[in-house]
Amino acid sequence: MKVDSSYTRLLDFLEKHAGRKPVSFHMPGHKGSGIFRRYGYDAFLENLMDMDVTEIPGADNLFATEGVLKELQERYARLYGARRSWLMVNGTSGALIASILATVPRGGKIIMSRNCHKSVFNGVRLAGAIPVYARPELMTEYGISGQVTRSEIRRCVAENPDAAAILITSPNYYGICSDIAAIAEIAREAGMILIVDQAHGAHLKFFRGHSSAEEQGADIVTNSTHKTLASMTQSAILNLCTDRVSPEIIEEQLQVMESSSPSYVLMASLDINARIVEDHGGEVFGEWQENLEYFYGEAAKIPGLTLIGMDPETGATKYPFDPTKINIDFGIHGLELEEELNRRGIFPELITGNILMCMTGIGNTRADYDALLAALREIGKERAAAPKLQSRFAQASAASNAQPLPGKLHAVPTSHRKIKLSDAAGCVCAVSIIPYPPGSPLVCPGEEITPEIIDYVKLLKERGEKVMGIDANWEITVGVEE
Numbered sequence: 001m002k003v004d005s006s007y008t009r010l011l012d013f014l015e016k017h018a019g020r021k022p023v024s025f026h027m028p029g030h031k032g033s034g035i036f037r038r039y040g041y042d043a044f045l046e047n048l049m050d051m052d053v054t055e056i057p058g059a060d061n062l063f064a065t066e067g068v069l070k071e072l073q074e075r076y077a078r079l080y081g082a083r084r085s086w087l088m089v090n091g092t093s094g095a096l097i098a099s100i101l102a103t104v105p106r107g108g109k110i111i112m113s114r115n116c117h118k119s120v121f122n123g124v125r126l127a128g129a130i131p132v133y134a135r136p137e138l139m140t141e142y143g144i145s146g147q148v149t150r151s152e153i154r155r156c157v158a159e160n161p162d163a164a165a166i167l168i169t170s171p172n173y174y175g176i177c178s179d180i181a182a183i184a185e186i187a188r189e190a191g192m193i194l195i196v197d198q199a200h201g202a203h204l205k206f207f208r209g210h211s212s213a214e215e216q217g218a219d220i221v222t223n224s225t226h227k228t229l230a231s232m233t234q235s236a237i238l239n240l241c242t243d244r245v246s247p248e249i250i251e252e253q254l255q256v257m258e259s260s261s262p263s264y265v266l267m268a269s270l271d272i273n274a275r276i277v278e279d280h281g282g283e284v285f286g287e288w289q290e291n292l293e294y295f296y297g298e299a300a301k302i303p304g305l306t307l308i309g310m311d312p313e314t315g316a317t318k319y320p321f322d323p324t325k326i327n328i329d330f331g332i333h334g335l336e337l338e339e340e341l342n343r344r345g346i347f348p349e350l351i352t353g354n355i356l357m358c359m360t361g362i363g364n365t366r367a368d369y370d371a372l373l374a375a376l377r378e379i380g381k382e383r384a385a386a387p388k389l390q391s392r393f394a395q396a397s398a399a400s401n402a403q404p405l406p407g408k409l410h411a412v413p414t415s416h417r418k419i420k421l422s423d424a425a426g427c428v429c430a431v432s433i434i435p436y437p438p439g440s441p442l443v444c445p446g447e448e449i450t451p452e453i454i455d456y457v458k459l460l461k462e463r464g465e466k467v468m469g470i471d472a473n474w475e476i477t478v479g480v481e482e
């Protein structure tokens with residue numbers, strides 16, 4: 001299958017794409033209608049438009065729940081073992097911003113991992129909070145960020161005992177988890193609220209041999225159920241697991257962040273997701289884990305292919321790892337591997353240099369894993385037959401994947417101008433520069449642009465990777481000195 005970028009109209013593109021029955025290793029986790037049909041939710045699929053209602057009698061009100069939405073939120077609280085759960089209609093992004101607004105006072109400090117999603121940086125700006133960055137470990141063999149260690153959190157807490165909260169992403173974009181239990185203990189001792197961005201780990205509570213941030217003692221946990229479970233894109237669940245934060249304050253900030261017309265279709269998909277987990281959890285999560293074990297075992301036999309994160313022979317990992325993220329390194333640029341997979345009707349989630357990440361979800365079937373294995377075997381054979389084939393993309397080394405840090409922090413500029421990237425050293429960033437995916441900012445407004453940042457952005461662009469905040473003329477927006 002060839003990727004077709006010739007469509008000028010959205011619906012035409014989506015209809016054609018759906019008609020091709022693609023194999024999805026990207027978000028959302030439901031992977032299409034199959035899982036809804038498997039468990040008898042055909043009526044939902046057939047009546048989508050008629051279920052798109054508003055707060056009519058009987059439909060309850062998301063911001064003053066007392067009926068069907070209250071019941072659903074209570075079911076989620078039971079599923080995750082939380083004190084309170086809220087249905088989200090603008091994803092984990094909204095849940096994170098509301099959590100920051102609810103826990104960090106204006107001018108207060110928040111300790112956050114530097115590899116957080118852009119919504120965290122946005123929340124910190126909206127809250128008028130001061131970020132203190134915890135550096136995640138660098139996995140030098142791949143140049144990607146790993147876990148945030150307890151010693152790094154201890155250091156940040158010791159240097160900033162006045163911080164109000166700690167915010168960690170776990171699992172990260174590659175499935176690497178941090179020791180939340182240890183970090184929760186440090187947070188409790190220091191009297192700080194621990195917020196865990198578990199956008200990628202909504203399934204961990206239900207996976208054999210894994211544990212969720214809720215179980216490990218985090219105070220607030222955000223779950224993008226749409227990323228790995230069965231609800232629709234933009235739906236998510238926010239869990240409050242502590243009595244140290246007032247549910248009323250969380251609810252107040254959720255109202256600030258969310259549409260006053262929450263989609264009943266999205267919320268209905270959250271109901272279906274909860275029912276699938278409640279009624280068929282043993283079956284679906286058991287199958288998912290079996291499929292992953294099968295995949296890792298078979299993929300390990302493919303010559304030249306490296307799977308990051310897990311030793312396929314022993315299943316051992318050097319750190320807590322969520323195996324639902326399949327990170328593949330075939331020794332070629334990830335964009336090239338992506339093209340090869342796209343040609344075969346398979347669509348992965350993200351690329352970092354040579355690493356291509358396939359994101360599995362509750363809706364993937366054994367046939368999907370077999371299709372991916374067959375494609376990888378074929379690509380392996382083709383590469384072995386033509387080893388001298390020139391790559392069209394700049395090759396990525398592990399060292400070149402490592403993100404440099406921005407320079408000094410200034411006030412966020414109020415007057416702006418456009419400038420060539422190559423002339424921007426020493427300027428103050430006015431519009432975030434964000435490699436996307438995964439969406440973790442390289443430079444935020446107020447941060448100084450260094451020569452290393454410029455070289456790194458050039459490298460990403462030359463490698464064909466997407467970078468938000470730089471236009472087609474390679475210009476960026478910086479502050480004007482006043």
Ligand SMILES: Cc1ncc(COP(=O)(O)O)c(C=O)c1O
Binds near residue numbers: 117169200234439
């Ligand atoms: C680590 C992380 N956190 C938060 C988000 C935002 O989640 P959502 O898309 O549910 O708003 C993302 C989205 O990709 C993410 O990767």
